[in-house]
Amino acid sequence: MNTIFKIHGGIHPDEEKQLSNPGTVLDAGLPPSLILPLSQHIGKPSSLCVAPGDYVLGGQLLAEADGMVSVPLHAPTSGTVVAIEPMPVPHPSAMNNLCLELECDGEDRWIEYAGCEDWRVETPDTLISCIRAAGVAGMGGAGFPTAVKLMARDRLPLQTLIINGTECEPYITADDTLMQVDAAGIVEGAQILAHILGVEEILLAVEDNKPAALDAMQKAAKARGGDCNVMTFPTKYPSGGEKQLIEILTGKQVPTGGLPADLGIVCQNPGTAVAARDAVCFGKPLTDRIVTLTGRALARPGNYRARLGTPIEHLLTVAGFDPSQNQRLIHGGPMMGFALESSAVPIIKTTNCILVPTEQELPTPPDAQACIRCGLCAEACPASLLPQQLYWYARAKDQEQLERHHLADCIECGACSWVCPSHIPLVQYYRAAKGMIKESKTEKIRSDRSRDRFEARQERLERETLAREAQRAARRAAAEQKAAAGGADDPVAAAIARAKAKKDSASDESANS
Amino acid sequence: MLTLLQSYPLFAALIALLGLGLGFGAVLGYASVRFRTEGNPLVDQINQLLPQTQCGQCGHPGCKPYATAIAEGGAINKCPPGGQETIDALADLLDVEPQALDAEHGEEKEPNVAYIREDECIGCTKCIQACPVDAILGAAKLMHTVIADECTGCDLCVEPCPVDCIDMLPRKGGIEHWRWDLPEPNENKSSIIATDRAAA
């Protein structure tokens, strides 16, 4: 067994994992209609290939990838496309975005699909295009197109694939459940991904608070044989952060601004591994996922297999939601998830958890008090930042100092806010400051370009004026030369005569009219 | 010589001062030749801070001319697209007190982008001539269009259009432009001391 390394900081919040009974998958049923946002991933939104009124079968392509960093979208069941318009989507802004509404016909008829007979003989490019065609995007939360991540093989030498089954956030048990019910699928998916990446080493990382999942994974790894190495390490939040996990498993740090691939490592979520397996072996597109529905405001919390686009309202009804005790609906976990304003929004490819806590369970935070510089945040920070300094600079909007204190390396895990005795919403400060810096950088690029264009135009106008003037001068010189050559003709007299003639003809004209 | 200086300390002091003066003068003179900067660095620095919309709302035909005017002592609060942020940055650069935006030149508003309703365009090229950054594409009698990425939202094309087919739409409406706001500083909702609030 490999060595386990320590990471800086981290916290130990109450895990609350048993609440959602990991290891059992329940069926979320088929809602009357599905809402499918065209942007469920990082990158460009998918571009539509159906129109309102079209009847589609399950698995049929609804929207195709638009460019390299994009993924296609498939119908999760059969039915009619009834609307394509902006609708509320799961996003912290609570804004609307373009969605496709699919009215389910309840028959759940599917297209035929087929996968590769034996992936071991296929080329990586074929397999990548299978995964791409199936619309697979990272299912751990970020939603980065998996095919694009796999293309790192073309640029960098890779050695290791990490399957990140850490799931360090409290409450969430979707990966835990998947590891228990489909360990074989995860291992096979991992082997497919490793085959694509051309790596020898596969590390399956599981935190030690999931003994059942760990056991299942070890058995599956042994049963399938090969190069899978199941690793376990002490529970701590946020060990599951990609960068943190890499340090725990390898002792190496991903360089700032870089990618794990720079260290020869690629990380994937277990859900993504299974989706990749389904795409390669069966040709099945990604149209459903396991979602943890949890929180004490639910009568039947658990892990539900739900179709993408299922409105959260529907899921809450299935899980027995009691609205009297709750005022918060969280997409994701309690540490990094964002609060939704409306339960009309659907689940998407990245939805691993819907948390509906009671007020008693996760109380509304009290007003922030003054920072007493206690330094608990700096001890908790897994990126070894100085959160309180960043807080002061974010308040002062001091971009220079924010960058000097490496704001960009903040992973927004929320450990600092969690420990802050003054209840300061630190992470929101960092998010706002990051947005501010990003915006002013793009503005700077814009304004530089505008300046260049403006100056180029000024130059052009000047050049044109000069050219015109030169032309006029040349004409005059030619005229003068001609006049001089023509003899004693006085150009002034000639001009007067011309003007006179013109006037005469004008007066003639006016007389005529 | 030494004894002479010792007996007349005044001379010694004079010679020393003269020597120092000559020495430093030579160093400064050399430095001014050796490290001479081309152009007017202050105007360029100011121009860096201006938003480059080239809208002329300040009364100058573009950002560079306004930067030159500021460098010559002009008011720093005439730029509505830059808003308070630009004024503060200019005040910081020039070490003067930041002022409020001069309302005479317009109000600070969200950046826009021009949009030509293309079926109404008659192809008169007037907007093309007005555009300070060459962001409108088209030819006489042919429909025009705006290169949205290059448009600075300066409004200069709106006025010349004879058929009024240009709309100014907000540039940052969509979900992809959304960003988190700083939290309300509720630990001190008012200003530092009670009287500040009365003044504000």
Added chain:
Amino acid sequence: MSFLRITSPHGHSPLDTAQVMQAVLLATLPGIAVLTWFFGPGTLLNIVFGGVLALALEAIALRLRDRDPQRQLKDYSVLVTSTLLCIALPPYAPWWLIATGILSAVILGKHVFGGLGYNPFNPAMVGYVVLLISFPLQMSSWQAPRGLGEIPGVTESLTALFVPASYDGVTMATPLDLLRQNKGLLLDDLFSSTPQFGQWAGVGWEWVNIAFLAGGVWLIYRGIFTWHAPLAMLITLGLCAAIGFDSGSSESGGSPLFHWLSGATMFGAFFIITDPVSGATSNRGRLIFGALVGVLLYLIRVAGNYPDALAFAVLILNFAAPFIDQYTQPVTYGHKPTKEDDE
């Protein structure tokens, strides 16, 4: 239905500022108890009187600054300041001395800078230094410890507090004073010839220090603050004392043990320099901060003019804290190829 939109994280650790402050108050109890045992109820009365006054002043200051006293008084921070100041003041001090100290600490030390979290100096030490410079006589008259002088009762203490100059207790030079004034006696002779010296340091003082040490260790165990600053301070103080010990000659600066258990050493190490607001913020910074306090403490004790040196050492280092912070930024993840965890 519409739900609340609150930023993540949605959970929170059970510890909040008020609890931190309460824990600090609780941890002073053993020290206060021992002080009361050796020097009578004077300190206790100081703390009660000072606490009431400080709460009132804080409320007024908050009101003047247009803050909500109801909410901000609940953070207990002013009680910590006043309690720490009153522990440092001599027992049986007149009321005006305490009032001046509290006023300086709360108003001058804290609110003029913008209140809790914004004060560059430790407020309790600001109050203490104002008094030390303005009223050196009153500040240096320490009651003789139990066994060497009569311990006044509660009524006597109350009169001492409220009717100035009425109380004529037995005061004695403290062991630190005696050591500084020592000319000619070997250290062992000084210890045996003077009743104020106990087993390791001063009578009473050694136990006071041990009690504060116990309180401090409990705070570290609770995770209220880290061990870095106190340990660094005690180590450098011990080192300096060892260097200046001069094998107990008449020129000796005193043994490490003597310094550890004298005056405000433990109180300072665990309750004053651990003040997060005015101290260094990273653990490496705290090590440096504590170490420098230790050095200064020894130097001012041995070569300075005042009975105890802690307040000056702390205030001087408060100046330096932002500077220390600047140069002890931890290495951020991903900024060096390989890196040990920072402390």
